[in-house]
Amino acid sequence: MPKIVDREEMQLGILNAAQRVYLEKGYHSATIADVAHAAGVAKGTIYLYYKNKEALALSMMHTHFDGMQDRFFGGKKPATLDAFAKSLTKTMTVPDDDARYIRLFFEVFGEKFTSDTFMEEFGGFFDRLGGHYADHITYLQAIGEIRQDADPRNLGRLLAAMVDGIILHRGFFSIPERKHAKLRIELAAMFVRGLAA
Structure with missing residues (x-):
């Protein structure tokens, strides 16, 4: 009787193996055979799920951004400006695995x-994040937590850029978690000081 394979579980196993291999060898040096070996499957098995190394990498990116979306967009609207600042601080927390993934x-x-198609997809995440923050800012203005002269759309996009920047710094410069936590707290405090009604 043939073995029943959970397709999603197999894909996740391959993606995790690919990430380990790419981190160890570098993306351009790694081969599909390396990924198959790390995943404990035959090379042909990889091709059942991904047509080439680029498709595997794209799937890895989508999985990573899907996880980020859950973290960034989950939850309800904050009831206060301080609660919003705390949620920002939490969102900017970068687990070690995610920090290593940034360089990769x-x-x-x-x-x-340089590809318009790629940039539309990649940039779309930050458009959505900026819009998400703008919605929170608009709500906080309506309940008197944020100054009325603040522009929610511009501030939302600015916050998305700041969150992106502080997350990238964690990965690119290997900033220790303790130091990074201080940066996150200071960024959130600066936001509160600048916008409080």
């Missing part, structure tokens, strides 16, 4: 930043 992401996709 730019190694794998760096040259794709």
